[in-house]
Structure formats: C-alpha cells, structure tokens
Amino acid sequence: MSCPRQAGASVSAMKGIRVTSVAIKDQVEVAVRAALTQVLPAELADADPVVRRSDHADFQANGALAVAKDVGRSPRSIAQDLIVGLPRYGAEVSGPGFVNLTVADDVVWRAVACRATDDRLGVSSPRSGERVVVDYSAPNVAKQMHVGHLRSSVIGDALVRVFDHLGSDVTRQNHIGDWGTQFGMLIRYLDEHPEVDWQGQGVETMSALDSLYKVARTEFEADAAFADRSRARVIALQAGDDRTVATWRDLVAESEKAFEAVYARLGILLDDGDFDGESRYNRSLPGVVDELLAAGIASESDGAVVAFTDDVNGPDGAPTPLIIRKKDGGYGYAATDLATIRLRVDEYRADRILYVVDTRQALHFRMVFNVARRAGWLPVKVHAEHVQFGTVLGTDGRPFKTRAGKTVRLADLLDDAETAVRGILQEREHGFTQSEVDSVVRAAGVAAVKYADLNNTRTKDYVFDVDQMVATTGNTGVYLQYAHARVCSILRRATGDSAVAGSDAEIRVDETLPLHPAERALGLILDGFEQALRDVTDTLEPHRLCGYLYDLATAFTRFYDACPVVKAEGATRSNRLALCALTERTLAVGLDLLGIPAPERM
RNA sequence: GCGCCUGUAGCUCAGUGGAUAGAGCGUCUGCCUCCGGAGCAGAAGGUCGGGGGUUCGAAUCCCUUCAGGCGCACCA
Numbered sequence A: 001m002s003c004p005r006q007a008g009a010s011v012s013a014m015k016g017i018r019v020t021s022v023a024i025k026d027q028v029e030v031a032v033r034a035a036l037t038q039v040l041p042a043e044l045a046d047a048d049p050v051v052r053r054s055d056h057a058d059f060q061a062n063g064a065l066a067v068a069k070d071v072g073r074s075p076r077s078i079a080q081d082l083i084v085g086l087p088r089y090g091a092e093v094s095g096p097g098f099v100n101l102t103v104a105d106d107v108v109w110r111a112v113a114c115r116a117t118d119d120r121l122g123v124s125s126p127r128s129g130e131r132v133v134v135d136y137s138a139p140n141v142a143k144q145m146h147v148g149h150l151r152s153s154v155i156g157d158a159l160v161r162v163f164d165h166l167g168s169d170v171t172r173q174n175h176i177g178d179w180g181t182q183f184g185m186l187i188r189y190l191d192e193h194p195e196v197d198w199q200g201q202g203v204e205t206m207s208a209l210d211s212l213y214k215v216a217r218t219e220f221e222a223d224a225a226f227a228d229r230s231r232a233r234v235i236a237l238q239a240g241d242d243r244t245v246a247t248w249r250d251l252v253a254e255s256e257k258a259f260e261a262v263y264a265r266l267g268i269l270l271d272d273g274d275f276d277g278e279s280r281y282n283r284s285l286p287g288v289v290d291e292l293l294a295a296g297i298a299s300e301s302d303g304a305v306v307a308f309t310d311d312v313n314g315p316d317g318a319p320t321p322l323i324i325r326k327k328d329g330g331y332g333y334a335a336t337d338l339a340t341i342r343l344r345v346d347e348y349r350a351d352r353i354l355y356v357v358d359t360r361q362a363l364h365f366r367m368v369f370n371v372a373r374r375a376g377w378l379p380v381k382v383h384a385e386h387v388q389f390g391t392v393l394g395t396d397g398r399p400f401k402t403r404a405g406k407t408v409r410l411a412d413l414l415d416d417a418e419t420a421v422r423g424i425l426q427e428r429e430h431g432f433t434q435s436e437v438d439s440v441v442r443a444a445g446v447a448a449v450k451y452a453d454l455n456n457t458r459t460k461d462y463v464f465d466v467d468q469m470v471a472t473t474g475n476t477g478v479y480l481q482y483a484h485a486r487v488c489s490i491l492r493r494a495t496g497d498s499a500v501a502g503s504d505a506e507i508r509v510d511e512t513l514p515l516h517p518a519e520r521a522l523g524l525i526l527d528g529f530e531q532a533l534r535d536v537t538d539t540l541e542p543h544r545l546c547g548y549l550y551d552l553a554t555a556f557t558r559f560y561d562a563c564p565v566v567k568a569e570g571a572t573r574s575n576r577l578a579l580c581a582l583t584e585r586t587l588a589v590g591l592d593l594l595g596i597p598a599p600e601r602m
Numbered sequence B: 001g002c003g004c005c006u007g008u009a010g011c012u013c014a015g016u017g018g019a020u021a022g023a024g025c026g027u028c029u030g031c032c033u034c035c036g037g038a039g040c041a042g043a044a045g046g047u048c049g050g051g052g053g054u055u056c057g058a059a060u061c062c063c064u065u066c067a068g069g070c071g072c073a074c075c076a
Helices: A024-039 A063-071 A075-084 A105-116 A147-165 A181-192 A203-222 A224-239 A242-266 A278-294 A333-346 A359-374 A410-426 A434-454 A477-495 A517-526 A529-539 A543-562 A570-593
Strands: A010-012 A018-020 A051-053 A059-061 A092-094 A098-101 A131-135 A169-173 A298-301 A304-313 A319-325 A352-358 A383-389
Touching: A024 A051, A024 A059, A024 A063, A024 A075, A024 A098, A024 A105, A063 A075, A063 A098, A075 A092, A075 A098, A105 A517, A105 A570, A131 A147, A147 A169, A147 A242, A147 A352, A147 A383, A147 A410, A147 A434, A147 A529, A147 A570, A169 A333, A181 A203, A181 A224, A181 A242, A203 A224, A203 A242, A224 A242, A242 A410, A242 A434, A278 A298, A278 A304, A278 A319, A278 A333, A304 A359, A319 A333, A319 A359, A333 A352, A333 A359, A352 A359, A359 A383, A410 A434, A434 A477, A434 A543, A477 A543, A477 A570, A517 A543, A517 A570, A529 A543, A529 A570, A543 A570
Parallel strands: A131 A169, A131 A352, A352 A383
Antiparallel strands: A010 A018, A051 A059, A059 A098, A092 A098, A298 A304, A304 A319
C-alpha cells in the first residue's frame, strides 16, 4: 500500500504554500489542473479548476465556466475537451459546463487505509513555522468567573487547540485583571476588618471575596474618608509597600486557584503558566505614554493623554480619543493593551495575535491596533485580530442574568447543564454504576455547554437554553458524544476488547472491494477532516469543525444502518472495521480539538 | 449623527460566486427476526428583510433602503 503522503505527492495550496496531502480532493484538483493546462492557452493555464464537493457526483469542477469568457469559447466545449484528460474520474459534462467527477473505489479505500494507519489521521502541519499568541478568558481577581467569561474561554481554547494541531507554535495568554484602583479599596477594607475570614475556603473563597468586593465598593461610595484611605492604599501598592503587596499577592493567588478549578472542570487548557496579568505591564506604561507623546501620536487633552484615530467620531461629531492615561494619572486599559502588543511582537515574535474578546470592544481594538501600527510597535507583517463574539442571552432574549438580575456564575451554568443531563439519564435504561453516571454527567455537561457556544457563527448573539443544549438528538455536543460511544461499542463487539482507545486492532483494508454508497459517503467525509480544521484557522470560526463532525456523525449512522459490520465476513468486515476505527478516532480528535471529552461509553 | 454586527422554513441555525438554498427541533407517514431506536427512509414547510446593480451564474460581491442589537472621553 502506498500512501500519498509517504509518496510525497505535492499540491500547491492557497497562497503558494506547498503542502503534501492525502486528501482525495487535493488529488482531484491536481488532476483537473493538469487537464486544464492541456486544454487552455498557456497564459490561462494556471486558472483555478474550482473543484468542489457535489450533490451530483463525488466532486465537480467548475473551472470551464470560469474561464470560458477569457478563452472565447463556450464553457461546454471546454468541458468536453477537459474530460478527455480525466479518464480515471468518470468525468461527465453536465448542465452549462460543469464537469462531474467520480473517484474510483480503490482511491477511497486507499485514503481510508492511509488515514486509519496514520497517527495524525493524515492531517498535515500546514501552519508549522507560524507563531500565534492567543489572548483569551481574562477573568478578574477577587471576582468569580461568570457567564461573561464563557465565550472567550471556550472559543479561545478551541482556536488554540486547532492552531496547535495544524502546526502553529501557540502561546496562550490569560490577561487577568489583577491591577487597578479596586485593589486599594479591597485591601484597605481587609485591613480595617481583620475579622473577615476569606482565605483557604476552596470554592467558597471566591464567593466570600465577591461579596467582600461589593461591601467594600458600597463603603467606598458612601464614605469619602474610606475612599481616601483606599486611594492611599493604591499608591502604597504601586510603590511596592511590603504589607500591601503581600495582601495583594494573597488575593491574586487565591483567585488564580479558583480560576484553575473552573478551567479544570470546563476542560480549558489555561493553567498557571498562562497568567499574564495587567500588573506585569505596570512598569512599562509610563514608557508607552512617553513614546507616544514624543512621536506626536498622543497628545494631552482635558488633562488626559489621548490618541485620535481618523474616522472615529462621537455623537457630537468630535473625534473620539483613545484614552491612554486618565487625568487622575491612572492608566486606561488601552495603555496595557498597547504594552502587550510590544511584548508579543518583540519577545514572543508573534506572526499573529488573536484577541478573543466581546464584540462590544471592536472600536477599542480598532483604535489600539491603529495606534500600535503608527507607533511602529505592530509591524505590517504581524497580524493582530480582534476575534469578536456576540452576547450570551437568556431565554427572554436579554443578556443572560439570574431572575434577580444578577450575573450568572460559570459554575452555576455547568451545574444547570449537569442537572439536565442527569434528568435525561434517569429516564433511560442503562447499566451504569453511580460513579459511571457521575462521569457521564460531567462529560455531557461540558459537551452541552461548550458545543452550544461553539456551534454558531461566532459574531452572533445566542440564547443559553439548557434544554436545547443537552438534547440527545440533533446537532448537539451530547449527540456527537453518543455517536462516538456507539462506534466504540461496535469496535468492542468486533474485537472483543474491553477498551477501544489505544487498542492495536489491526487495520486491514482490501482496496479491490467495491464500495457501498454509504461507505463511499462516509469515506469521502472522513477525507475532509483536514480541510475542516483549515476552515477553522482561516475563518477563526470553530463552528466549521462542529458542522463537520455533525456531518460525519450522520454519515456514520447512515453507514451502520445500511452496512452490517460485526456480522459481515472476510474483507468486507475488515474494511468496514477500518471505517469504524477511523470514524472513532476522527470524532475523538475532532471533539478534543473543540475541548470536549469523548467517553467510550455513555 | 457616525460606525460595527445581525436579518435564510413555524422555531433554532448552516450555507463568504455554481446546478433543485440545506440541517435539527416541531408536524405527518413508513421501518424494531436488524452491530445500542439517543436511529434510518420519506412528506409537508422558503418572495434568502425590500429594491437596484455587477456576473454566463448572487443567500454570497457592490449600492441603496427598512428592521433589530451593540458601540462612540477618562469602568475594565
């Protein structure tokens, strides 16, 4: 058996990057491109063959239609000539000049065999050599993670995983809010109320801190003297006063512990090595201001240091400034955002910086990137992108809040999803022990919440509807987990193994066997895995991968409905087992790249 | 006022120049001697917000208009 990747078949992909590919679609594209050069005059020979999946055949090539005008011939006659050069693809002209292409059965089987026996399922590393910094999650010290942190954490993590899988060198950065005037207030309050016991209470620590914050805030607003004492504490903190800094460190450490617990539960990769708090940039902020002033990019206005950007105006028609230093001398977050860009470009050597942040900050990032470009901190070859996402809404269509109008904690969201999953599980027959039930509930709860978030166009708002997201039918994370568990069940039955993952069940594919239509459909979808991952990095839309996995799961259910596996015999059986094994791994890897676990039983 | 995002089946949403616009939920009809029915096969349901334009071809690109959401000086 010869696999295209081992054989080194090379096709040119987008933007002139050379890649090797197992993908049937790439092979077809190479063939059509070659046929086109035979048909077209030399100056048009590199025309795009426009190869797409088709409802009328395995693929269709629309290139003849696209170039007809330039060649001065009818698209049909070009297509007629084109099919002469494509004898292996059962090429037929259809309609105004479409060329329908059918792949030979052995080509599909070979692709299945190559992927099933490859550690990476035939997925190449087209992004190797690229350095990507992803800024996401960004909770605030002394406050609990809430629904507002969900999308950034979940989307950012999925992007990190997919970029990494395609070969990018990814740096995760969790830009936590660990600095600012609110800490003076909080520290002062703790000073004055030594009786308050908040540390070392596990999950309760954060809720204790959260309410402390609110009490302190109330006092800050009501009591001018306390406000003054708090401001003194801010100055002490900035000056590095030992006792103040010690309390601040405690606050940060306890908060980070709590964040990590949430990440562990949600299956987010972020850990203690990824914290990149605002405090880290504190010392470089005066330099940011000085350089911008010296360069004439920033100027003083109403006592603040600001920079203006063309085309950004307020309601009164006056230009809107980016506020870099406030008139009280404090720094706005524009200053830290600018400082992070310098670090990420100069030290991390980023080629691409992704900010996974709420869509409401679009204007802010537009101005920050603009200023950074003008200051020379963000070279043109470095791409900085605001990966914006919409708001999580409640079932009333308003931004998601509790009935009392308070923000919803992330932990409560997961609890709700788990409760709903548990309810569904109770209604079904299953032979699970209590601890198995618990583990299924945890996996499915995470899948429900994360998949619901990832599975729609990123920039749109979406409604957080627990009943819909834990549904076991339709395009949900739970359904995909079930489909995966189902494949595992078939593999267990066939091989007699109790476990599926890591089993070395031999993959044997007889490429001479005829393909059942359901096998063909499944094989071709399996072949598109890498393309789905590329779609994610090209569009920064993880829902492309969700859609792919759902298509894969439905193709698989059709396949096993039509094609007996365990009961089949001989080569038919082993070929079908190879399809099952490849489907199992593709679903598991795909879900993992979304940050969703894939249990073998559920 | 300006800017950004969104408008596709009853509902929730895919579809960033190709043939008859697709899924799921819900509704209706079949299929359990069959590897887990959390399934499969089929039916019904659409002026792709409206109007112009570009193109051999537009849900997709451009212009315009309507509707909704969000943002536009010191909170991050």
